[in-house]
Amino acid sequence: MMGKTNILRPAFICFCVMTVLCGILYTAAITGIAQILFPKQANGSMITVTLKDGSKKEYGSELIAQEFTKPEYLIGRPMGTSNLSPIGKEQKDLVQERIEWWHSIDPENTAKIPMDLITASGSGADPHISPEAAQYQTARIARERNISEDAVKALIEKYTTEPFLGIWGERAVNVLKVNLALDGLL
Amino acid sequence: MKMIILQDILYVSLLIGLSIPLGIYIYKVMTGQNVFLTPILSPVESGIYKLMGVKCDEEMGAKRYALSVLVFSGIGFIFLWLMQMLQGILPFHEAGIKGTSWHLAFNTAASFVSNTNWQAYSGETGMTYFTQFTGLTVQNFVSAATGIAVVFALIRGLVAKEKKTIGSFWVDLTRTTLYVLLPLPMVLAIVLVSQGVVQTFGPYKEVAMVENGAVQTIPLGPAASQIAIKQLGTNGGGFFGANSAFPLENPTALSNLLQVLSILLIPASLCVSFGKAVKDSSQGRVIYLVMMFFFAVSLIAVTASEQFTAPYFVGAAASANMEGKEVIHGAGASSLWAVATTAASNGSVNSMHDSFTPLGGMVLMFLMQLGEIVFGGVGSGLYGMLAFVLLTVFIAGLMVGRTPEYLGKKVEPYDMKIVCLLVLVPPLVTLIGTAAAVSMPAASSWLTNSGAHGFSEILYAFTSMGNNNGSAFSGFNADTVFTNLTGGIIMLLARFLPMTAAIYLAGNMAGKKTVAGGEGTLSTSNAMFAGLLIGVIFIIGALSFLPALALGPIADYFTM
Numbered sequence: 236m237m238g239k240t241n242i243l244r245p246a247f248i249c250f251c252v253m254t255v256l257c258g259i260l261y262t263a264a265i266t267g268i269a270q271i272l273f274p275k276q277a278n279g280s281m282i283t284v285t286l287k288d289g290s291k292k293e294y295g296s297e298l299i300a301q302e303f304t305k306p307e308y309l310i311g312r313p314m315g316t317s318n319l320s321p322i323g324k325e326q327k328d329l330v331q332e333r334i335e336w337w338h339s340i341d342p343e344n345t346a347k348i349p350m351d352l353i354t355a356s357g358s359g360a361d362p363h364i365s366p367e368a369a370q371y372q373t374a375r376i377a378r379e380r381n382i383s384e385d386a387v388k389a390l391i392e393k394y395t396t397e398p399f400l401g402i403w404g405e406r407a408v409n410v411l412k413v414n415l416a417l418d419g420l421l
Numbered sequence: 422m423k424m425i426i427l428q429d430i431l432y433v434s435l436l437i438g439l440s441i442p443l444g445i446y447i448y449k450v451m452t453g454q455n456v457f458l459t460p461i462l463s464p465v466e467s468g469i470y471k472l473m474g475v476k477c478d479e480e481m482g483a484k485r486y487a488l489s490v491l492v493f494s495g496i497g498f499i500f501l502w503l504m505q506m507l508q509g510i511l512p513f514h515e516a517g518i519k520g521t522s523w524h525l526a527f528n529t530a531a532s533f534v535s536n537t538n539w540q541a542y543s544g545e546t547g548m549t550y551f552t553q554f555t556g557l558t559v560q561n562f563v564s565a566a567t568g569i570a571v572v573f574a575l576i577r578g579l580v581a582k583e584k585k586t587i588g589s590f591w592v593d594l595t596r597t598t599l600y601v602l603l604p605l606p607m608v609l610a611i612v613l614v615s616q617g618v619v620q621t622f623g624p625y626k627e628v629a630m631v632e633n634g635a636v637q638t639i640p641l642g643p644a645a646s647q648i649a650i651k652q653l654g655t656n657g658g659g660f661f662g663a664n665s666a667f668p669l670e671n672p673t674a675l676s677n678l679l680q681v682l683s684i685l686l687i688p689a690s691l692c693v694s695f696g697k698a699v700k701d702s703s704q705g706r707v708i709y710l711v712m713m714f715f716f717a718v719s720l721i722a723v724t725a726s727e728q729f730t731a732p733y734f735v736g737a738a739a740s741a742n743m744e745g746k747e748v749i750h751g752a753g754a755s756s757l758w759a760v761a762t763t764a765a766s767n768g769s770v771n772s773m774h775d776s777f778t779p780l781g782g783m784v785l786m787f788l789m790q791l792g793e794i795v796f797g798g799v800g801s802g803l804y805g806m807l808a809f810v811l812l813t814v815f816i817a818g819l820m821v822g823r824t825p826e827y828l829g830k831k832v833e834p835y836d837m838k839i840v841c842l843l844v845l846v847p848p849l850v851t852l853i854g855t856a857a858a859v860s861m862p863a864a865s866s867w868l869t870n871s872g873a874h875g876f877s878e879i880l881y882a883f884t885s886m887g888n889n890n891g892s893a894f895s896g897f898n899a900d901t902v903f904t905n906l907t908g909g910i911i912m913l914l915a916r917f918l919p920m921t922a923a924i925y926l927a928g929n930m931a932g933k934k935t936v937a938g939g940e941g942t943l944s945t946s947n948a949m950f951a952g953l954l955i956g957v958i959f960i961i962g963a964l965s966f967l968p969a970l971a972l973g974p975i976a977d978y979f980t981m
Binding site for chain 1: 424427428431469472473474475485488489492493496497500554555556558559561562563591594595598602603606607610611614615616617618619620621622623626628630631632633635637639641643645646647649650663666667668669672673674675677678731732734735736737738739740741742743744745746747748749750751753754755770771772773775776777778779869870871872874894895896977981
């Protein structure tokens with residue numbers, strides 16, 4: 236009563252139809268709409284700066300962290316992921332090293348270091364730090380650049396995002412944007 | 422902490438609020454009623470039936486339904502396996518990505534066909550755009566649709582009176598895809614793009630970094646379209662390696678809220694659909710409540726563990742555990758996501774589970790080990806839960822000495838054998854897989870962490886594959902011949918044995934006559950039954966996994 240082709244044929248055709256519908260047409264439709272409505276976001280949220288000579292330059296994606304290590308910049312979280320247990324010995328040693336590094340670039344600062352500056356993120360490319368972590372660095376940046384602390388604070392405030400509806404998510408400072416602004420590029 | 426509680430309350434309220442209308446909508450779709458999309462989609466639907474050469478009113482028996490599921494999934498499996506190995510010569514290979522090894526392709530094909538989405542590869546370096554959208558995205562849709570189809574076959578079996586058939590797989594698959602799984606992600610994907618999730622066929626970008634001028638590659642791709650269905654279909658496979666922790670996959674607080682909501686949305690809605698379909702909403706409600714109970718308890722436990730048991734470092738400010746977490750999500754939204762993704766068999770992550778505190782990580786593992794029935798996979802979560810319901814009815818029946826009944830159907834030895842298969846396959850393959858991996862001489866070289874936490878990495882990996890979840894303690898190096906092969910086989914067994922069992926259960930139930938409930942019939946919609954069900958689920962999970970958990974996370978906790 237039940238031939239094999241009875242199942243094979245619809246199964247194969249169904250698979251082909253679904254591939255065209257859910258793979259090709261769906262993806263193409265979303266890409267088309269995205270490129271028309273949100274071209275900047277759909278292409279990586281690049282920060283493009285118009286330079287003095289009129290040319291445009293891409294400085295990076297506002298969503299992907301860049302490595303900063305010099306004291307005149309706002310410094311972000313450690314790059315890369317660790318996947319270490321937070322209570323393991325490997326982690327303890329690594330965090331200790333990071334704490335010493337922070338003290339070495341800013342010996343005068345005796346404040347406690349915010350946790351996000353000494354732990355790796357999940358993506359390894361977290362573009363944000365907490366407002367406390369930015370606050371921890373303002374005096375150093377102001378000193379290195381010979382500008383007022385208030386000027387640094389104002390820039391940090393400008394590039395801080397608020398939680399959605401005031402409750403969902405955490406306040407966060409975009410490190411790359413603050414640094415481009417400090418360099419007068421943004 | 423107050424903020425986190427508010428976030429969680431907002432989340433649960435939104436989830437319940439949205440799942441009721443969606444559940445009613447899915448019920449209408451799956452029982453062939455007209456919905457607001459019918460005028461647009463019904464010509465497409467009949468066109469598809471015509472192409473396939475099937476009639477929409479031609480129903481199947483259990484054997485034919487099961488064979489259709491297996492053949493359809495088998496075709497998808499072979500196609501995806503070959504596509505990955507050949508991707509170096511297929512279109513969109515500009516990023517220099519070559520074909521994968523045969524064993525990685527085997528593992529990934531098994532993983533996506535089984536709705537697990539365990540990933541032993543990293544998207545941006547391992548898969549071309551072509552493989553991602555014509556291969557992986559398609560399985561994101563159809564594996565989810567298959568789950569929903571099968572749960573409705575089971576529901577029809579429970580409702581039917583002395584029938585031989587349980588619906589048509591082709592109709593169920595087509596209607597689920599067209600009316601539920603395609604429209605929802607289209608809306609979600611566009612909103613995600615507005616937040617910064619990338620969606621382009623253009624090549625990766627390179628920029629010179631501001632401070633040192635070194636070249637940084639920004640990976641791009643048609644990501645939002647795949648991410649939308651990865652969340653809604655409880656798939657969980659990230660477009661990029663770091664999954665939804667990666668900012669181009671989940672950039673803002675709003676994108677995070679929408680994605681974590683999408684994880685549980687359809688599984689929760691199906692409880693409502695179930696109540697509607699059996700014409701007794703209280704039957705659906707009791708299941709919803711039991712799932713919500715496990716979810717809430719786990720959420721409190723994980724959040725508290727991440728918030729209060731982080732280690733203290735001299736010179737650092739005391740805070741929640743931030744290792745492996747993004748600043749914008751914090752400990753609160755990261756814990757919520759972690760619980761949602763392991764309760765549902767989603768497996769996407771917005772933080773690294775390997776770096777959770779030992780007790781936090783243990784709860785995540787245990788949620789999977791319960792068999793992915795706390796909301797669970799789309800469809801599979803509910804049919805898994807219904808197996809536990811029947812088991813509870815049976816045990817309660819033994820206690821009072823009456824023939825057990827559920828929804829007016831007698832539960833007999835044949836049904837119980839099938840239920841045992843449904844309930845016991847996942848723990849069995851999980852434990853066998855873990856034991857085999859641990860006995861491999863090379864096992865310790867696959868780990869990032871040492872000691873008890875190292876064992877946890879292995880246990881988590883096989884728990885995830887053995888329950889079709891797909892998340893990982895990512896310190897575990899999964900891309901080895903051993904893990905790819907055993908893991909691939911485990912994922913297929915954990916998916917298709919219980920699924921086939923559920924279809925045969927549907928067929929057997931459909932053939933029975935309905936008996937009217939009497940004075941002594943055990944009510945399956947009151948608080949006492951909910952309590953019994955919770956007890957049975959907990960005892961089975963705990964009996965299976967406490968010894969293994971003691972060697973991993975519990976030992977880890979006590980040596981801290």
